[in-house]
Amino acid sequence: MTFSPLTAVAELIHLAAGDYHVSISPVGASLATLTHRGRELVLPGEGDPPRPLFRGAVLAPWPNRIADGRYTFRGRRYQVPVNELDRQCALHGLVAWTGWTPVSAESDRLSLMTTIHPQPGYPHRVQVHTEYVLDGDRGLTIVVTGRNLSQATAPWGVSIHPYIVAGPGPVDDWTLHLDAAEVLEVEPERLLPRGRRPVDGTGFDFRQPRRIGAAAIDHAFTGIGFDGSGFAVATLTSGDRSGGTGGVRMTWDTRCRWVQVHTTDLPGDPHHRSGLALEPMTCPPDAFNSGDGLIALPPGRQDTTTWRIEALT
Numbered sequence: 001m002t003f004s005p006l007t008a009v010a011e012l013i014h015l016a017a018g019d020y021h022v023s024i025s026p027v028g029a030s031l032a033t034l035t036h037r038g039r040e041l042v043l044p045g046e047g048d049p050p051r052p053l054f055r056g057a058v059l060a061p062w063p064n065r066i067a068d069g070r071y072t073f074r075g076r077r078y079q080v081p082v083n084e085l086d087r088q089c090a091l092h093g094l095v096a097w098t099g100w101t102p103v104s105a106e107s108d109r110l111s112l113m114t115t116i117h118p119q120p121g122y123p124h125r126v127q128v129h130t131e132y133v134l135d136g137d138r139g140l141t142i143v144v145t146g147r148n149l150s151q152a153t154a155p156w157g158v159s160i161h162p163y164i165v166a167g168p169g170p171v172d173d174w175t176l177h178l179d180a181a182e183v184l185e186v187e188p189e190r191l192l193p194r195g196r197r198p199v200d201g202t203g204f205d206f207r208q209p210r211r212i213g214a215a216a217i218d219h220a221f222t223g224i225g226f227d228g229s230g231f232a233v234a235t236l237t238s239g240d241r242s243g244g245t246g247g248v249r250m251t252w253d254t255r256c257r258w259v260q261v262h263t264t265d266l267p268g269d270p271h272h273r274s275g276l277a278l279e280p281m282t283c284p285p286d287a288f289n290s291g292d293g294l295i296a297l298p299p300g301r302q303d304t305t306t307w308r309i310e311a312l313t
Contacts, residue, residue, distance in 0.1 A: 013026070020035070029100045032051070033045075039311070059281075060128055062287065064091070066288045101113050123150075147301070155288055156297040173211070176206045177236075180207070184196055185197055186285070204217070222258050249311075256282055258293060281293075282305060
């Protein structure tokens, strides 16, 4: 299968392997659907009309927020566009609404590319490459690589934005297992960082599998437990696995030492608490100001991050 640069950006591209089926939108290189034996593993986010809440998109060169869209890097101040007007923040980078070019595809894999061109607020040229690889046994692997084509070091952060679905019913009925020892406290109005705190004794402790219940979560977690091979795992299971509803496992590498978790609290919206956003990130909210986890990407160098989503059966 081949693609030309004229491929319509709203057209979904479909992959299949074993019992898995995937569709991907070149708008934001977004994961639009992922199913296993007909069961949805993520909330679907069609490419046209625009999918809500950045659903499934690649987030770069920063995930989450930059307060007021302003930051300082290497002694110089910058201003990027504010696109979260109610909180006056720059949210989720510069490529989520970009039309990516499919550069290669087979029945079970797809490679897309876009370039962040120098612009006010981000005067760097960074080529971003996303690869989706579908395996009948291991599910969907997502690999994002940023390569700095500029003559100066560029600030860099990345994440993906799937809304995981464990089974029927709302988030309240699902059980989350996330080995994270700390949570980032945030201002309630703007969701900007106040400071880390241990999860011990709080409603944010999911180091042992625990039902989410009525908890409203839109927080970043860290202190992630990685295994000997350098990967972390989160699982989301439905309330009744005996009915064959299963669950979902998400895996990521050590580049992501933060995970944003959001219970999709949208009162009055049909998608209210219908999926759990799990966003393993290379850096926390407002990292362009704090420097926490921020990658300084030298000229000519690249940075690669890997995630995987698979069904629990």
